Amino acid sequence: MQQEMSFLKLLNVPKIRDIKINSDFWNRYINLIKEVVVPYQWDILNDKVDGVEKSSAIRNFKIAAGLEQGDFYGMVFQDSDVYKWLEAASYVLESHYDEELDRKINEVIDLIEKAQWDDGYINTYFTIKEPQNRWTNLQECHELYCAGHLIEAAVAYYNATGNDRLLNIAKKFVDHINSIFGPEEGKLKGYPGHQEIELALIKLYEVTKEEGYLNLARYFIEERGKDPYYFDLEWEKRGRTEHWPGLIRNFGREYAQTHLPVRKQREAVGHAVRATYMYSAMADIARITKDEELLDTCKALFKDIVTRKMYITGGIGASAYAESFSFEYDLPNDRAYAETCASVGLIFFAHRMFLIEQSSHYYDIIEQTLYNNIIASMSLDGRSYFYVNPLEVVPRACEKRHDTQHVKVPRQRWFGCACCPPNVARLLSSIGKYVYAHSANELYVNLYISNEYELNMNGDEVKIYINSEYPFGDNVFIKIDTKKPVYFDLKLRIPKWCESFKVYINDREEGKIVKEKGYIVLSRIWNGNDEILLKLTTLPKKIRSHPRVRDNIGKITIMKGPILYCLEEADNGPNLHELFISKDSKLELKFEPEILNGLYVIYADGFRIDEEDFGDELYRDEYEYKLLPVKLKFIPYYAWANRGKGEMRVWISEIR
Structure with a gap:
């Protein structure tokens, strides 16, 4: 049914x-x-x-x-x-x-x-x-x-x-x-x-x-x-x-x-x-x-x-x-x-x-x-x-x-x-x-992109304004503007990478949240200048593949919300395969205005193999590497290959 x-x-x-x-x-x-x-x-x-x-x-x-x-x-x-x-x-x-x-x-x-x-x-x-x-x-x-x-x-x-x-x-x-x-x-x-x-x-x-x-x-x-x-x-x-x-x-x-x-x-x-x-x-x-x-x-x-x-x-x-x-x-x-x-x-x-x-x-x-x-x-x-x-x-x-x-x-x-x-x-x-989809009495907010949109709900004019910090920040400010009271369901998407969320309407936290197919459902009469604050918690996370993905066993990548991160040679030097991320490392999100007109970069603790231990032998019965501590620098995947030709890597091996 x-x-x-x-x-x-x-x-x-x-x-x-x-x-x-x-x-x-x-x-x-x-x-x-x-x-x-x-x-x-x-x-x-x-x-x-x-x-x-x-x-x-x-x-x-x-x-x-x-x-x-x-x-x-x-x-x-x-x-x-x-x-x-x-x-x-x-x-x-x-x-x-x-x-x-x-x-x-x-x-x-x-x-x-x-x-x-x-x-x-x-x-x-x-x-x-x-x-x-x-x-x-x-x-x-x-x-x-x-x-x-x-x-x-x-x-x-x-x-x-x-x-x-x-x-x-x-x-x-x-x-x-x-x-x-x-x-x-x-x-x-x-x-x-x-x-x-x-x-x-x-x-x-x-x-x-x-x-x-x-x-x-x-x-x-x-x-x-x-x-x-x-x-x-x-x-x-x-x-x-x-x-x-x-x-x-x-x-x-x-x-x-x-x-x-x-x-x-x-x-x-x-x-x-x-x-x-x-x-x-x-x-x-x-x-x-x-x-x-x-x-x-x-x-x-x-x-x-x-x-x-x-x-x-x-x-x-x-x-x-x-x-x-x-x-x-x-x-x-x-x-x-x-x-x-x-x-x-x-x-x-x-x-x-x-x-x-x-x-x-x-x-x-x-x-x-x-x-x-x-x-x-x-x-x-x-x-x-x-x-x-x-x-x-x-x-x-x-x-x-x-x-x-x-x-x-x-x-x-x-x-x-x-x-x-x-x-x-x-x-x-x-x-x-x-960004949106709507029926006669429902308005779906699908992408948290700052915008202004005017539509018709049940024959009445409704204006919706979104001012969003997402995906690098966590606050989404929504304003509903109507000439007279209008009843409809406002449905706010909760992304799968969101760890927690809170909703405030006109500065009051909503205690009882109805959720349907991944959407918060706010059913009410909307009056002119109603304001909603949606607080989405999306922290930088280490992500792992399904074990059947052969190339990624023992490796992680990093995401912040929907944003995938990667290592580039421009930040981390050549031979990126010789880098490891520490299993205990915290992930630090930082805005760097000097990189490509401004990027949110993620720093993590890691290691690089010490080249002085290599020697000339291509194969040995034992090959123990000396690891040197380094600070790894990850940039959003969408920005890679904008600083000349160099190596890039999304997945990195993780060690203690």
Whole structure:
């Protein structure tokens, strides 16, 4: 009965324009996206930045539109970089309207419109290189993936401006896709090689309320994993040719989650980005259609990821081979893949699961991933990026060893396959959507980010103000402002790393606390200018892995709330593997204003092996090390690799 009730609850999330972020911490990133990242990525897409990987993404559209002559350049999915930039730029536009940015967006819309075929089709690769081969290689060539990112950009721009020009272009394309694919006689029984369009179609459905878009998303989900195997059929039909000879087809059916019908899948396998995009769409469909069987599938897949296959950073997809999930508890640190896009997908999946079940567990994962893998993937100046997010780095090993060459240190200014930088931009520019959720009589506070938000509760205007010290401090100040008394449930998330908490309303401590699925429930009539103080105790802690995680036996890492810490060579010298932390050490949190414009650093007592005891022998029957006491210095993982090339280590051995 409780599960059925969760489906009956309709939750809204903030529109970006309605929430004003006031957090010094998060505004640094939001302003970076607005002032640096979006302009920088625009220049890269237009090939105006010297010394980086060439993009040609905008030029491809100019060629496809007939405005220039030339050949297609880049990955077969190069169009998606433009679409993700459009989506991020639209979120920036929604929160901070800028006429020049709007002009650039419309410049791109002009190109897309000119490049669109009369039947609605858009894809610069096939338009320029292989117009006769449209829809013949779904497994490898990303046509539906690119279409999905176009749809998401169109919805974002429409929501930001009310201008439906790009939305109509996307709808025309979807009408074409719907004429090609489906269960009806004469249509292709295919589905995407790289999932993305499914979740995009749900967004289009929620804006337009046109059932056909929901039905097409469901078709792509339900058709997946059936026999006869569609990708084999199309391969035979096109004469066994491949876009990437000997690559994707060799990865096997698990790679694109086509090994089983989706409702029978219980283990997260294959390419981690493909997987989480698909799971996000499945959760959306389960929510909208009240499909309990599909929800059970999503819950099993989510549990498999976060209890057996997720790094402490929120990174997923441990294997560089096929950018995929490995097996349970296989989480190597120096060989980690943990692609940034996969963590973006995990946040999408967790958020959609929260909208169904309203459990704080999902937001613990969102917060952990946001504060670590996501923001660590971008440099503090916004001009370089990690595609791969390791938990241990020795730069010489990355240069010399084949099994760690996928780890690039320092961050790269751009990539030939540049999916991750615009993905981070679109997530961080829309972070306001993740702070709250509300129904007619409930307001969930999910992220303790300082902000102002105005909403409607039971037909009455309510303003909520948050001034937060979290996660480095423990106090969250909340003010509820109403024009007249309004009754609703205020639900405050208690993060899993919170050791204790207290709640004060108008300076009086609440004695009897009701807690539900990880949320404090404050049910009352709220009057104008009610004030709440939430005191969260989150001390620096030593964290240990499950014993099955082979790389971390006998090691600890440090977290303060959701913030993961690491050792860097810049603070602790080289050969970080020769450092140990004392089992009895206290952890001292201290703000250091001189480090990277200000960081909360953690100091601990530890030891370093005395190099003078080494000698020249590579092996001995006895090797007793002399240990020298040292003060260890840990910085937040999100800030590593901003002070030149050097070693980094998240997990450290612990001794007495």
